[in-house]
Amino acid sequence: MLLAAISMMVALSGCRTPTPTTIPPTDTPTPTATPTPTPSRGYRVVGNQIVDQDGIPHTFRGISLPGLDWYHPEWGFEKYLNRETISRIKSWNANVVRLPLFQRPWRENGEYVQKVLEMVRWIKEEGMDVVLDLHLSERGDPSMPFENLNEPPMPDIQSIGFWVSVSAVFGDDPSIVFELYSEPHDVSPNVWLRGGNVDGYTAVGMQTLLDAIRSGGSKNLIVVNGLNWGFNHSNLPRLVGTNIVYGSHTYTNWEESNTEAEWMAAFGFLAVEYPVMLSSYGDINGDCEGRMLIDDLLAFAEGISASHIGWAWFVGGCEFPSLIEDWEGTPTASGAVVKEFLRLNSNP
Template identity: 45%
Template sequence: MKLARPAVLRLDAGPLAGCLLGLFVVQGGGCYEPVVDEGAGDTGSSNSSGDGDGNGDGDGDGSASGDGDGDMPPLAPEGYYVKGNKIYASDGQVHVFRGIDRPSLEWSPNGEGISQADIDLIASWNANVIRVAINQGFWLEGSVVYNSGYRQRIDDVVAWSKAAGMDVVLDLHWSDKGDLSQVPAQQRMADENSRAFWQSVAERYKDDGRVIFELYNEPHDVAWFVWLNGGDSGDGFEAVGMQALYDTVRDAGADNLVLIGGLNYAYDLSGVPNHRVEGYNIVYTSHPYDFGNKQPGTWDADWGFLAETDPIFVTEFGSFDCNPSYSQQLIDYAEQRGLSWSAWAWFPGGCGFPALIEDLSGTPSATGQIVKTALGAN
């Protein structure tokens, strides 16, 4: 998400005490500030024509259900694997994720309004996956915001979600520039503490393939070389690249599906053909939002082309003006191409969030109704 994100970390789930940086308050009690979109893209981003032929590790021909049983890579128990440009379940059937993003565990260690009933309500829209935003500081001992109950809270959300029939994406949303004394927020890239986070998370969930790892929410404002290999973030800390994060997960013994977002706040995948993460069970993600430089006419060249060789999971999308047409176009685009998708967000933050619901009782917004209808059709 690139607009109306929480500006001040909340250390409890109670009423908002105050906002040091925020410009307005939404219904859920969180404090948010508008963040201007970064324009045409990031430093080092290429506007490639998108032919998708750069060292692809898949043949892209896995279009028929049940053809994923040959040369199957390792997979976690009850998990998923990638062959060509498709995701397969452990039974060899092509699988498409369609779901909902549930924020608040990035700014509150208990989450705002998160409960078994809340998770069941999300599942009632017929979602088969829930994406949960995570804060590495709450997770890591030694962090200034470490919360001893946070890991159990995430365990609870995973258990509730699976019981409701949904898989779970754990999305590293907020980090700390490699400094445990710093209050986490969204940064340009992951850091050394993110590696410690993923080692711990991967070890915890490596025997549960229904848990999926999204390595970093929205990388931005670095070159593609840094995105892949790490280096100077340009923001006062050393970035850790996607290859190192991926390797950390695998070195922990986890074969779970790994999701990797591109640049320009995880929108742009144009540099991936020349900067591939080496490994298996990798899915690339995109975050289209209704900005002038992220309209449907550019989707093919900016990120959609990669679906010819790799699976794509659109793990966030939305618009900020209460006009649901952009989201409808995105869902149509994904469905026509067999792409996975998850809509932002199940939180009553209004159009500027943007929100799928008007309240925590699950009353759908205009965009939420489109998402609910699309989920119900599958």
């Protein structure tokens, strides 16, 4: 990936950084052979656990694959969004892949919808589950240039239609998880829950999105991230509904996210009553030396029976933060920790 693209990708990724720039088009990947699909598993919430169709507790342990979240029809799809990449993620022993999505091309571009369907099919054929994440909204303006979106703090009215449509497509597959909105930030707990005016547009709250999904009959697991860029649930109300998982985007070497006490205060306390998922985690130390903190964070997650999904399978440097150094899957320093942890711990 060209260096000119990195600032945009970081800005619209799981981390919190600079203003986007334009991403050039990339080549279309060559299809590869596919194995026999694995039958879909079903998941539901029982108490503070996620259980499968047989009632056995399940922990999602996996990796995020960005790229669909910054799609634009003039740029095309990133060449690494192919079957080979999915196979390489599987080789790390991941049991889930998180796909960040953008609501505009889902609404306007049939080619984008088909690409999402293709990615989901490849992931499932490798025997992994899928988390579909609404990564950013349009600040209430469907015509706003992509480069001006700049990490909207909350979903907007168009996000309701996105989730109604996505749940209509995938609602019959209980192995697919819906993550309502990637990183809510800089709003009150009431706006987070119910919506309201934010930065000149009408934000839609988490309860509204959950209700929109359930209105079509979908029973899929729904991940609800906290405030402070998805990290913190400490002052937030709980949602009304079923099959809810409380998510946290937890980045070490970041404010109030470096110790067990801080993790417990932000999201760990929820695990007594609800299932918890670190729906995105990583280390944003620019010198790539966050191995110990990632180790500590994963041990903490396992200790509270929380699922966890590492950010990200992308060649973008430590600040992104990336788990790989190249598209062949050579791990970074923190990626090596994640790879070894998945090797030792991941369930089917």
